[in-house]
Amino acid sequence: MDWYVIHTKPRQEARAFVNLNSQGYECYLPELGKQRLHRGALEVVQEPLFPRYLFIRLDSTQSGKSWGPIRSTLGVSRLVTFGFEPARVDSELIDLLKEHAKIIQTEPVKIHEPGQRVLINEGPFAGIEAIFEMDDGESRAMVLIDLLSKPTRLKLPLANLSQIR
Numbered sequence: 001m002d003w004y005v006i007h008t009k010p011r012q013e014a015r016a017f018v019n020l021n022s023q024g025y026e027c028y029l030p031e032l033g034k035q036r037l038h039r040g041a042l043e044v045v046q047e048p049l050f051p052r053y054l055f056i057r058l059d060s061t062q063s064g065k066s067w068g069p070i071r072s073t074l075g076v077s078r079l080v081t082f083g084f085e086p087a088r089v090d091s092e093l094i095d096l097l098k099e100h101a102k103i104i105q106t107e108p109v110k111i112h113e114p115g116q117r118v119l120i121n122e123g124p125f126a127g128i129e130a131i132f133e134m135d136d137g138e139s140r141a142m143v144l145i146d147l148l149s150k151p152t153r154l155k156l157p158l159a160n161l162s163q164i165r
Contacts, residue, residue, distance in 0.1 A: 001059050003055050006020070006076055007052060009077050014029065016076045028057075030049040031046040052077075055089060118164060119163075119164050123156065125154065131143060141158050141161060
């Protein structure tokens, strides 16, 4: 049995995963915990590590399960191919991804990292650039701004900050 790559419809990786599993296929969808602001509250959501892709284990012999139903599964766009040959993925790579997923599940990816430049969007300091220092509780952040040529520490809601790219 080999691993192959499924290309899913936009934002339907989980739907394709569930539908393929319910048909008896073995699938793997690596996910990453990520912080997100939702209505001013900080929450951790699971997002695919590879957006629009998931892995499926298929038997390439004649005795294996038919590959035909894969294309018509809800959420699936197509099986990734190179020419007419399905794209194979080494089992060792899948094992490494599973090990790595266990490590990254313990600590979600943060919205802002210490030392990152951010822009204050609301309040009396709107439009001023700041340096993100740290999260302070669930929905507040500690930032440094340059006020009268002196670094000044402020506590602001995370929702009031955006990244400078």
